[in-house]
Amino acid sequence: MQKQKKKLMLTTVASMALTAIAGAASAETLIVASPQVPEGFDGDALKTHTQNVVVQTYENLVVYGKKVVDGRTVNDPGTVEPHLAESWKISEDGKTWVFKLREGIKSPYGNELTADDVEWSWSKSFAQKRTGNFIARVSNVVGVKALSKYEVEFTLSAPSSIFLKALTLYVPGIYDSTEVKKHATDEDPWGLKWMQSNTAGFGAYHLDALRPDDQAVFVANKNYFGGDLYFDRVIYKEVPSEASRVTLLKTGQVHLIDRPSIQKVVDLQKDSNVKVDRASGRSIASARMNPKCKPFDDVRVRQAFNYAVDKGALNNAVFAGQADIAKSVVPPIVDGYNPDHFDYDYDPAKAKALLAAAGFPDGISEPIQLLYADAFWHQEPVAIQVADMLKKVGVNIQPTRVTTSEMRAKGSPKEMSMCFFTWEDGPIVLDPVYTMYLISHSKGVSNRSAYSNARVDELIDMSREELDAGKRLSMMDEAQKLWVTDAPWILTAYPATFEAMNPKVNGWVHYPDEHERWRELQMN
Known part of the structure; x- marks a missing residue:
């Protein structure tokens, strides 16, 4: 009986995934099978499935550069490049950094990125005293202030060799504070309740629909500053059983499963219907x-x-x-x-x-x-x-x-x-x-x-x-x-990091937070 029940559940999930792929094929939809849908969309919350998706919706002032090693593209820890910020200046004593933002960057709500958004986002992390606040402390950041519409100043308690690389992280993420403030209250000044089921960033994707215990659907930010995106839509599907996730991938009904166990990796590496990418781990x-x-x-x-x-x-x-x-x-x-x-x-x-x-x-x-x-x-x-x-x-x-x-x-x-x-x-x-x-x-x-x-x-x-x-x-x-x-x-x-995907999916790059970036993926 238990076996029949498990088989029925797998068939149902597979059917739903297949329907989603067929119905959205012309719209270039990426389907990701995950153990769980996100538990909210606040980057300061240390929850794995939240982290998996906030890296898609919130982006950073700077990013690591890229290099090619053994024929594959990887992040270069020795190079930091502009992203939301186009340039920066450092004071002689190393304790003041001023970043100039790119002009014309817009969120899905149509609001332009300004220095006020950066100041508000860091103030949120300071107030929450969670992940972003920890990053601020290890980087010696004691203050963030908007100087003008496109210039923001970071004040450090002492020079920091870590600071610039820390800014590549997804937290503190840069929020569209104009939108979030619409949903803030006296009891919830940072709009955290609203963020449980909404996103407001300047990233490549934003949340379109959420069905708890089922799936989250993300759509491309039509205002995205980083260029055209291959996938217009991403379905982040909850499939608790790893065996079911593997079956869905092997049969072509999902495109990607996140960080399979080593036992499944060995099995998947033998399957011609699956591509397994490997990267040296950080842990x-x-x-x-x-x-x-x-x-x-x-x-x-x-x-x-x-x-x-x-x-x-x-x-x-x-x-x-x-x-x-x-x-x-x-x-x-x-x-x-x-x-x-x-x-x-x-x-x-x-x-x-x-x-x-x-x-x-x-x-x-x-x-x-x-x-x-x-x-x-x-x-x-x-x-x-x-x-x-x-x-x-x-x-x-x-x-x-x-x-x-x-x-x-x-x-x-x-x-x-x-x-x-x-x-x-x-x-x-x-x-x-x-x-x-x-x-x-x-x-x-x-x-x-x-x-x-x-x-x-x-x-x-x-x-x-x-x-x-x-x-x-x-x-x-x-x-x-x-x-x-x-x-x-x-x-x-x-331990190495593995990502298992449809052989037609290309562009996967390993990040130190171990979350792929959908904006870099495409199908051949």
Whole structure:
């Protein structure tokens, strides 16, 4: 009975998708199958399916440049180019930036982009104290002010090497404040309730219709400044079952499914009716050790654990051999990545020798919990692999499941109480200083394992205000070397990002936020 019910649901979804494609074929419609429709359209809300679509409706003052690597187009972290802004000037002390906006940019509502929109949008993020406010803090932004119709000034508390790259992010997004203000109230001055089911940006697409638990339909912004768009309409269809999403893609009834699991990737790569694009990921899958907990207060134990884990075997077992083996806290897609400091190739004999030197000649028989949750699909298999490998050098590891909410709470900057756990983190700003500040600084919001090294903190703090690229990279290189020597994590892999699509879809480019841009897609 359950099997029949599942089959019926798949048939119904497939039928609906096929009808949508047939009915809109002449209008160049892109159909995306997703686990869930967006839960609102406020970019400051950290919700995956909201983030998937706000990057289509809100755009940025600047963007990364592009380059071709191995025949494919990728974002160039070393180049930032104008977008909504056409130019900018920096004060001599590096604390004042004035951006000149392009003239004539209009939202779908017909309102022209002005400096007031930029000031209002950043004020919204400051007031909400969420994602955009965090980006402002790490970039040293303390004020945003419209100087004229097309000039907006950013005031920084100190020079920031991160600031310009941070402006490539989808948050704080630039809103059509003229439209949003029509829907604001005294109780809701930023129009957040209205944004639950509406968009008001200057991006390529805007929301046309929303049916919760079913689909969201987006239409092209006819006023879009960035040139002609191939797709006039995008249907973002909710299909909770991954198996159903894969079937719909294989049978040509949807064009794109977002970030399939590695198990499905292996299957899809064998199917001639599907194209799977791969990009090196920005995140790091790891097993983290808290230096404030015994036995991890001894660096020799942390180093021993690193030598005991066969990263190549783990990559094959967990990531089907399709991840990149991690060798630094800075991922390869970020400028300044240096794998040369890594010295933890699989060496169980060396692991045993280090354990003996740390006072454990017979290994560690007392059970050590290795916590994992389901925030990331690989947490459990990584925990199991790490435990099995450590067992071979005499260490008794017990993989232990906890809830994601419990793990997030215990890993928060206020607590950082977990001793040994699996997790994933990575930068959405392609910058080594941002990356290390986020993860490796003693005050970093993603430093969930209480790692602390005064010299690493000093190097990061100096680099945040250093505008000379060579000096910054030199300091980050020293910081990476210190971090690798301290060995606070068992680095395992940089999970790759995959996008599965109809073979006729072209133009997919990997972004550090891991959301494709519909404006770049087309069919051949």
